Amino acid sequence: MNRNPIPAPLMARVRTLLFHRRVLFGIPFAWLLLFFLLPFALILKISLTSAVMAIPPYEPVFRLAENTLSVVVNFGNYLFLLSDSLYIAAYWGSVKTALISTIACLLIGYPMAYAMARAPKHWQLVLLLLVMLPSWTSFLIRVYAWMGILGNQGLLNSFLLWLGLIDEPLKMLNTNFAVILGITYAYLPFMVLPIFTNLVKLDLRLLEAASDLGCRSITTFWAITLPLSKAGILAGCMLVFIPAVGEFVIPELLGGPDTLMIGKVLWEEFFNNRDWPVASALAIVMLALLLVPIVLFHRFQSREMSKNG
């Protein structure tokens, strides 16, 4: 009669187990859906409205008047971004600054990670803590430290004047150079960490084999170490590049009036001009620009999170 080979009590247990699993899965899923994904849909929606003097300062997309539901979509904000060269310059400035800083981080961070991975085991933890420690102290304060160093009356200028290398203070603070220096400084630990984790797992026997077969060490590095640490380099670059594009604090504190970066422009549109629709459109375009690197980073991260499964 009963074609089900599994006894009923066991079936019931499996069912409650599956139910529990769904609940467990559902809690973080619902939280992130509500507080992460839905807000992005809202940015998209607001970017298609027009600004008005009201609270909240934008017109509704859906309007119900005299039993007619009208949908008003306004592409004007996007056209506005295209028509004003300020915004295009800001996007370009952000990408350029982030790119230069990422390369600087890689050039400084890779050798650091390499030396750490080759250090004796008991040193590795200390070095790792030393590299990560600055990122646990306040980001704001680390950026602020450079204000005292780079200013016209700052430490570096005083030092160079004292050495007699320069006759008058160099203008370093409030320049694009200061912004790049600040980003490189603030994000360096995030470049070192993934490369180090990658290099430390490198199978040393491969390097031994290469040298046994007569490979010169520099060739071994280019042919084996570097290609094998590709994943770490990629992750590090994404961890630096993506947040750097949207950076606000560093261009605000270290940059000058000619420093155009999109994070700063968005902040000003939102807080100073109170133009929420344009700020939203700026955010949507920034997301579109960053989509490819974000997807790349996600691929890497989900592989890290679910390997050895």
Next chain:
Amino acid sequence: MVNARGISFSKVMLVMGLLFLYLPMLVLIVYSFNASRLVSVWAGFSTHWYSALFEDQQILSAVWMSLKIAFYSASMAMCLGTLCAFVITRFKRMRGRTLLSGMITAPLVMPEVITGLSLLLLFVQLAELTGWPADRGMVTIWIAHTTFCSAYVAVVVSARLQEVDRSIEEAAMDLGCTPLKTFFVVTLPVIAPALVSGWLLAFTLSLDDLVIASFVSGPGSTTLPMVVFSSVRMGVSPKINALATLIILTVSLVAFIAWYVMRRNEKRRRSGRLS
């Protein structure tokens, strides 16, 4: 194995890199004891700025506010992030798993201005539709911080979860443990260090956040980074140097304790294996 010149180049870079990371912070510490307001002038040793700092009611109340928010955010993020890491590493065939892992890793790299703006728009719309949150403040900052801190906790915990020996969990279940009990008795003690480091990471991230908090805060909920930012915008301020010194020293102390504990555990494990 690797040629001597290669080693020395990377070692030199490591030392230079560490100097690059630490010199600016050292400068802050030294100048927090400078009697003069100016960075370029050394007017003698003084703890004047520290007493000025402790008399500044605005800074003190912002510190208290930030600590409260960071504590609640870190605690919630620890639960949510651990849950996320657990379901992603264990429930391989669950529908929606890809979406969940996408949503949990994206905050790691999302520019803060976008996260802040998007959450503010959510709170505004929610208030319009449901009347909640009536005004923005601690709760909205807590939600925002929990969301982005969970991502970091999930990464830290999932790395540890992968190292857990599944056969012990299976043995516990074979012996009649319910999955829930297995988690609390077997899995949790093993991943506990990751939970602690995840909590600490979330705590510092929340304590440090300026951009997201600025978007979702309201009047009366000023966090420490907001106070620091508005005073730093005007230029170098010795009081902030004193504050920076205290922050750096606290973080260094916690890191030192963490290192000490880890080293002791490692030694104990090693000697346990030998005996």
